Amino acid sequence: MRKTMTPLFLAALMGLSAMPADATAKPPLGEVREIHDGLLAVGIADEIRKQCGSIGARMITAYSYLGELKSRAAALGYSDEEIEDYVTSKAEKKKYRAEGEAWLKARGVTLGVEAGYCRVGREEIERGTSVGALLRAW
Numbered sequence: 001m002r003k004t005m006t007p008l009f010l011a012a013l014m015g016l017s018a019m020p021a022d023a024t025a026k027p028p029l030g031e032v033r034e035i036h037d038g039l040l041a042v043g044i045a046d047e048i049r050k051q052c053g054s055i056g057a058r059m060i061t062a063y064s065y066l067g068e069l070k071s072r073a074a075a076l077g078y079s080d081e082e083i084e085d086y087v088t089s090k091a092e093k094k095k096y097r098a099e100g101e102a103w104l105k106a107r108g109v110t111l112g113v114e115a116g117y118c119r120v121g122r123e124e125i126e127r128g129t130s131v132g133a134l135l136r137a138w
Helices: 007-017 033-051 059-075 080-088 090-106 114-127
Strands: 055-057 135-137
Touching: 033 055, 033 059, 033 090, 033 114, 033 135, 055 114, 059 080, 080 090, 090 114, 114 135
Parallel strands: none
Antiparallel strands: 055 135
C-alpha cells in the first residue's frame, strides 16, 4: 500500500519552496564573528611570534584551532571550496592585516619595533586570551 503525502506536509513543502532565496543564504564567511575573530587571533599571534624573538608559536595548538574553525565553518554550511577561497583570498588577507595592525597599535605597539610585540605577547599569554593561547614565551 502506497502512502500519500498529507495536506499538512504538502503545505509545509510549498511554503519552503516559496521562501525567497536570500532568506536561506549564508552570510559571507568573513561576517561570521567566531570565524573572523578566530582567524584574526591566529594572524595576530603569528605576527607577534615573527616580530618577537623571545616568543614562539604553539604550533600544534594553532593547527588544531584552525582545524576547529574549519570544522565550525563546515557545520555552518560552508563548503571546503568556500572555506579555501576565503582563507586564500588576497583581499581578505589585506583586510585582516589592516585589522591586526590596528589591534596592535591600539595596544601601544609601534609596528616593526620588537619590544612592543614582546610586551603585548606576554600580556596576552598571561591573560590567557585567544591570542595568548597560541603563543609561548621563553
